[in-house]
Each structure stands twice: as structure tokens, then as C-alpha cells.
Amino acid sequence: MIGRLNHVAIAVKDLEKAASVYKNALGAKVGPPLKQPEHGVTVIFIELPNTKIELLEPLGENSPIAKFLEKAPDGGIHHVCYEVEDITAARDQLKSQGARVLGDGNPKIGAHGKPVLFLHPKDFCGTLVELEQV
Numbered sequence: 001m002i003g004r005l006n007h008v009a010i011a012v013k014d015l016e017k018a019a020s021v022y023k024n025a026l027g028a029k030v031g032p033p034l035k036q037p038e039h040g041v042t043v044i045f046i047e048l049p050n051t052k053i054e055l056l057e058p059l060g061e062n063s064p065i066a067k068f069l070e071k072a073p074d075g076g077i078h079h080v081c082y083e084v085e086d087i088t089a090a091r092d093q094l095k096s097q098g099a100r101v102l103g104d105g106n107p108k109i110g111a112h113g114k115p116v117l118f119l120h121p122k123d124f125c126g127t128l129v130e131l132e133q134v
């Protein structure tokens with residue numbers, strides 16, 4: 001079912017500060033900030049040779065990232081995103097196996113303009129999993 005690792009997401013309080021660490025200390029190619037109000041985040045993608053890092057800063061009142069940062073004020077790995085060919089087929093198969101699909105269960109458009117879904121961390125080794133249809 002899952003394919004490539006599309007990105008590893010890191011929650012941060014200060015997006016620009018985190019991006020400058022990746023740019024200046026790690027020499028990474030850093031993209032522009034992208035506001036994603038429907039997800040409650042502003043993201044910056046960092047292109048790596050084999051995957052991407054997604055830096056996430058809370059946006060708006062009910063950002064899931066704000067709540068995450070309450071427990072992890074210095075930030076930390078928030079989720080991993082795997083690519084799937086057919087996100088609704090993957091969702092239906094996972095639901096049939098008892099996995100919890102977050103939100104209303106329907107894919108939303110993510111930062112890459114593709115349908116994404118999230119799976120409960122408690123069902124996936126304590127790790128929030130995002131699926132992105134490619």
C-alpha cells in the first residue's frame with residue numbers, strides 16, 4: 001500500500017528561525033513559507049535528495065500544531081507522510097482493519113495540492129501518519 005516517504009514534518013514555534021538553521025547550519029535548500037489556513041499551519045518545505053522536511057508553524061486559533069507544541073515547546077517530529085496511489089482505497093482498507101482515520105475521514109487537499117489523510121498515532125506505533133495520493 002504505502003510507497004515513498006514523501007516528507008518528515010517537524011513542528012516549530014518559529015518557522016523562519018527553524019528554516020535558517022536548516023539553510024545556514026545544514027546547507028539545505030529552503031522553500032518559501034506557505035500559509036495553509038484550512039490545516040491551521042504555515043509550512044516551509046526543505047528539499048532533500050531523497051525526501052523532504054516539512055517545517056510546521058501554528059496558524060490561527062485551533063492549530064493542531066499549537067497543541068502539539070504545548071507538550072513539546074522546543075518542537076519535534078510531528079508526522080511522517082507516505083505516498084499512496086489510491087488514497088480512498090487505502091483509507092477503506094485501513095478502516096476495515098480498524099485503523100482510525102482522522103477528521104471526517106475524507107481526504108483534504110494538502111500543501112502539494114494533492115489529497116491527504118491522517119491516521120491516528122495510537123494505531124501506528126505512536127506516530128501520526130499522513131497519506132498523500134501521488
Ligand SMILES: CC[C@H](C(=O)O)C(=O)SCCNC(=O)CCNC(=O)[C@H](O)C(C)(C)COP(=O)(O)OP(=O)(O)OC[C@H]1O[C@@H](n2cnc3c(N)ncnc32)[C@H](O)[C@@H]1OP(=O)(O)O
Binds near residue numbers: 103
Ligand atoms: C498543509 C497540510 C500539511 C501537508 O503535509 O500537506 C500537513 O501535514 S498539515 C499537519 C497538521 N494537521 C494535522 O496534524 C491533522 C491531524 N492531526 C490531528 O487530528 C490531531 O492533531 C491528533 C488527533 C493527532 C491529536 O489531536 P489532539 O492533540 O487534540 O489530541 P490529544 O492531545 O488528546 O492527543 C491524543 C494522543 O495522541 C498523542 N499525539 C497527539 N499528536 C501527536 C503526534 N503528532 N504524534 C504522536 N502522538 C501524538 C497525544 O500525545 C495523545 O497521547 P496520550 O498518550 O493520550 O497523551
Ligand SMILES: [Co+2]
Binds near residue numbers: 007009054079081130
Ligand atoms: Co504533512
